[in-house]
Amino acid sequence: MSLEPAVVHLAATGDATAARVAGLLATDPLSLPTGPEGVAADLRALFAAGRPIVAVMAAGIVIRALAPLLGAKQAEPAVVAVADDGSSTVPLLGGHRGANDLARRIATTLGGHAAITTAGDLALGVALDVAPKGWRLDNPLDAKASMAALLAGRTARLAGDADWLAPLCAGRVERVEGAEAGVAVLTVEGCTALVWRRRDLALGVGCARGCAPDEMTALVHRCLADAGLSTGAVAGVFSIDLKADETAVHALAANLDAPARFFTATTLETAAPRLASPSETVYREVGCHGVAEGAALIAAGPEATLTLSKQKSRNATCAVATIAAPEAWVPPGRPRGRLAVVGIGPGGAETRTPEVSRLVAEADDLVGYGLYIDLLGPLTLGKPRHDFPLGGEEDRCRHALELAAGGRRVVLVCSGDGGIYAMGALVMELLARGEGPRGVSPAARRVEVVNAPGVSAMQAASARAGALLGHDFCAISLSDLLTDRAAILARVRAAAEGDFAIAFYNPVSARRRTLLAEAKEILAQHRPPDTPVVLARNLGRQGEAVRMLDLADLVVADVDMLTTVLVGASSSCAFAVGDRAAGAAGSFAYTPRGYARKHEPEAAS
Numbered sequence: 001m002s003l004e005p006a007v008v009h010l011a012a013t014g015d016a017t018a019a020r021v022a023g024l025l026a027t028d029p030l031s032l033p034t035g036p037e038g039v040a041a042d043l044r045a046l047f048a049a050g051r052p053i054v055a056v057m058a059a060g061i062v063i064r065a066l067a068p069l070l071g072a073k074q075a076e077p078a079v080v081a082v083a084d085d086g087s088s089t090v091p092l093l094g095g096h097r098g099a100n101d102l103a104r105r106i107a108t109t110l111g112g113h114a115a116i117t118t119a120g121d122l123a124l125g126v127a128l129d130v131a132p133k134g135w136r137l138d139n140p141l142d143a144k145a146s147m148a149a150l151l152a153g154r155t156a157r158l159a160g161d162a163d164w165l166a167p168l169c170a171g172r173v174e175r176v177e178g179a180e181a182g183v184a185v186l187t188v189e190g191c192t193a194l195v196w197r198r199r200d201l202a203l204g205v206g207c208a209r210g211c212a213p214d215e216m217t218a219l220v221h222r223c224l225a226d227a228g229l230s231t232g233a234v235a236g237v238f239s240i241d242l243k244a245d246e247t248a249v250h251a252l253a254a255n256l257d258a259p260a261r262f263f264t265a266t267t268l269e270t271a272a273p274r275l276a277s278p279s280e281t282v283y284r285e286v287g288c289h290g291v292a293e294g295a296a297l298i299a300a301g302p303e304a305t306l307t308l309s310k311q312k313s314r315n316a317t318c319a320v321a322t323i324a325a326p327e328a329w330v331p332p333g334r335p336r337g338r339l340a341v342v343g344i345g346p347g348g349a350e351t352r353t354p355e356v357s358r359l360v361a362e363a364d365d366l367v368g369y370g371l372y373i374d375l376l377g378p379l380t381l382g383k384p385r386h387d388f389p390l391g392g393e394e395d396r397c398r399h400a401l402e403l404a405a406g407g408r409r410v411v412l413v414c415s416g417d418g419g420i421y422a423m424g425a426l427v428m429e430l431l432a433r434g435e436g437p438r439g440v441s442p443a444a445r446r447v448e449v450v451n452a453p454g455v456s457a458m459q460a461a462s463a464r465a466g467a468l469l470g471h472d473f474c475a476i477s478l479s480d481l482l483t484d485r486a487a488i489l490a491r492v493r494a495a496a497e498g499d500f501a502i503a504f505y506n507p508v509s510a511r512r513r514t515l516l517a518e519a520k521e522i523l524a525q526h527r528p529p530d531t532p533v534v535l536a537r538n539l540g541r542q543g544e545a546v547r548m549l550d551l552a553d554l555v556v557a558d559v560d561m562l563t564t565v566l567v568g569a570s571s572s573c574a575f576a577v578g579d580r581a582a583g584a585a586g587s588f589a590y591t592p593r594g595y596a597r598k599h600e601p602e603a604a605s
Helices: 015-024 036-048 059-069 099-110 119-124 140-151 163-169 213-226 247-256 265-269 280-286 292-300 354-362 370-374 393-405 424-433 457-465 485-497 515-524
Strands: 006-010 030-032 053-056 079-082 088-093 135-137 156-159 174-176 183-188 194-198 201-207 234-240 260-263 306-312 316-322 338-343 365-369 385-388 409-414 448-452 473-477 501-505 532-537 545-550 563-567 573-575 588-590
Touching: 006 015, 006 036, 015 053, 015 079, 015 099, 030 036, 036 053, 036 059, 036 354, 053 059, 059 079, 059 088, 079 099, 088 099, 119 140, 140 156, 140 183, 140 194, 156 163, 163 183, 201 213, 201 247, 201 292, 213 247, 213 306, 213 316, 234 247, 234 292, 247 260, 260 265, 260 292, 265 292, 292 306, 292 316, 338 354, 338 393, 338 424, 354 409, 354 448, 365 370, 365 393, 370 385, 370 409, 385 393, 393 409, 393 424, 424 448, 457 501, 457 532, 457 545, 457 563, 473 485, 485 515, 501 515
Parallel strands: 006 030, 006 053, 053 079, 156 174, 201 234, 234 260, 338 409, 338 448, 365 385, 365 409, 473 501
Antiparallel strands: 079 088, 135 194, 156 183, 183 194, 201 316, 306 316, 501 563, 532 545, 532 563, 573 588
């Protein structure tokens, strides 16, 4: 999947150039904070999320910011630096994954110079490791050796009709006959031949509920081979929307490295006159006369005919139609929707997991409490937001699921960890209720649900203090909106008697001021008055404050709705060392696990 480039620039400089570049790319520019740490953090967040970056600023700023993240070049997004005045455009990373082309387009718009440095583009006029739209390279890992051999002057032959390879034939490569239709083969002396295939096959499939993935994949591979068709030529896998959650369909698409798309029965029925084997039984069951054949024909276009009529195994069917112009073809149909429930951590980009950043970058829509979406910073650039106030959580989750049911990639944004006192459990509950007014639609129950963990408030608070949750601990919410007060206090008593360190979430609210005091009274009966307590507020955000005190000194007035309260176990202790001066937030606190006893001499016992 190709993500939209993020056009970023520094405040007060480069804004005019950034606006022109953003106009070219049909997006909005983002002005980054001028402080070096803010710029670096935002650039790293975008890069870790896989988002292509066009940075209107000095190349050195971008290089220093991204250097700690550089690894396998096959996985990195395109990164382009543009001079403030637009005079130079430099592809820094991902040259063959879009950066070179992006740099050329920007330079043309700005009237500047594209500083292309990749040897293949400069000397050969074409990059061999990237196939253009409508084609696929069977063996991309062999391209590097072939490019190096060509640059070294070795002889080569090109068979097949592939116009984008024409620059090679300007005195460097000999054209020969012999390639089959829709295939181009470049053979360089001493190297494995590179094989490109025209991706012009639309594959339609159907299956019984719960069809084994191996059965469908085996059917398709066998039928294509028998028909003399290549799996590398498959441009997409298509079926009816009722099968959007079938594992077999998605496993096949992954096997063929092709997108999976789905049509309604009404759309599939428009292909009924073109079907080779219409079925009244299928019509009675799903509302169209053919799934596999209809899906292949609709995907390939209104003038397409079947290249391979319906083939069957016990639980699966497949059919193939040929796409007339794959270079201009866009996969029709609706993808399976995805709802990602993400925990963005305490708030800062440095405590957000790469998985969460990637899911946010891939999202079509962001849903959540407005403050939490704001904390994502540049990752929200150009994305539709669906802001919800505090409260109405069920409406928020249902809205996210129904958006995803329309084939959208939706992210439901939670602070901390999405599965800890957040929306993850409510999403599961709505799906478990089934259809009906209190549940969600049938289409919403077919979406892919991804739960991406984040750094929870209790983890962050414990880390700031040292390791107060270093041994057995529990978490208790003191909110009585959804839980009876008696049940909350019973849990506090059980945790106190069990000598757990405790993380208290939602300790107070504007109207609820007594439960924390009651919890303190219960705990005071089971652990000493100098038990360490940590009050952590706005962790990872502006205004972060961490305070350490004794249990005896805990008062409700020191706590608000944005505070997480950690109370140690009876064995927990605090100490001062080095620059962690004694008192207030200066000390460390931890809960020992018993290593001292483990290593005591046997004689001591």
